[in-house]
């Protein structure tokens with residue numbers, strides 16, 4: 001295929017340059033957005049009198065034909081084409097003749113690619129948002145089954161205080177809801193049309209930029225032609241938001257790996273979401289969680305790649321920017337590829353309530369409640385902390401736990417202890433007692449879940 005720009009050149013580009021320069025191998029996935037943008041552009045050109053209506057009709061029919069043929073596979077991408085934009089335009093001209101050559105009036109590939117990428121990434125923000133919603137509703141449903149499932153809460157991975165499994169899941173619900181908000185925020189800033197920016201300096205044709213934006217369902221137009229073609233903040237922002245999604249998925253994955261180990265035994269993954277070993281017959285491995293944790297690195301890498309590509313570029317468009325696509329596409333693909341199996345894994349895992357309770361019962365997770373008990377009896381917290389610490393030390397030496405001490409033993413540490421200390425130390429009481437908004441008490445967690453379900457229903 002001859003180059004659409006070869007008018008000023010004396011010879012063909014070197015084959016190595018062709019291959020190096022070409023982006024069709026990865027930007028072909030923009031064909032739908034490219035065609036949508038071109039149809040809107042052509043219609044507008046006719047409306048403002050820059051293009052005869054007959055040409056606009058021929059262009060639109062030709063482009064829709066190309067779209068249909070690409071969808072069915074009747075038309076194959078030419079791997080030697082420079083990029084998806086050149087490919088579509090060349091096929092259009094082949095199919096509809098002269099009219100096809102008029103499509104690029106008042107437009108540059110610079111504003112064209114900026115538009116295509118915005119449209120594509122807005123769609124992907126929607127896909128990922130829906131996946132996050134499915135994950136949040138899965139977690140909310142699971143949490144409702146475990147409002148009373150006591151487990152140890154950890155700091156430093158040391159047993160700290162009792163919480164519930166529902167409360168623990170609630171933390172992830174909040175993270176994924178923030179991720180959802182970040183994507184909405186990103187999509188909001190993507191939602192403008194750069195068409196009309198031209199190569200960098202706008203265009204002398206009386207284009208109706210707003211009409212194009214409206215046809216495309218975008219809420220506005222970019223306000224500076226240089227910025228319109230050189231801005232990739234929207235891709236960087238998305239990569240950042242997706243990196244945070246992956247941080248959350250990766251932390252959750254790490255916990256699932258730990259919980260499904262024989263040492264914890266808090267969950268058992270469904271056979272459909274685990275894998276075996278080629279040598280050790282007994283193995284059941286949490287590969288989905290591990291791969292998710294591992295794939296976080298690719299997404300962070302994409303963010304760093306995009307930041308690095310952009311940081312030294314003078315205004316406006318530079319070919320470096322073609323490097324934005326593989327990075328952001330891989331980030332999007334990776335997050336989408338993780339969210340589906342991850343959600344299935346969580347939805348199908350068996351939660352071992354007894355193992356969780358047993359772990360919460362060991363490790364003195366009620367030692368803070370012992371101190372709080374003494375505070376209620378009038379002791380200052382610092383002194384109560386010390387008494388509780390000494391009591392724990394005694395238990396450690398005696399190989400017992402707080403609730404198994406006799407009242408006489410308790411009294412040897414403080415005269416304030418009474419029979420009601422046993423009630424104060426019960427795990428359920430410890431959890432129930434933390435009923436502040438945001439706390440682990442079932443009543444508080446249920447409120448958070450109700451609010452989450454309202455949020456889901458209102459989307």
Ligand code: ARG
Nearest residue numbers: 023083109110113317321322
């Ligand atoms: N394939 C190019 C990209 O992805 C399209 C824009 C090319 N513009 C240019 N002036 N060479 O960035």
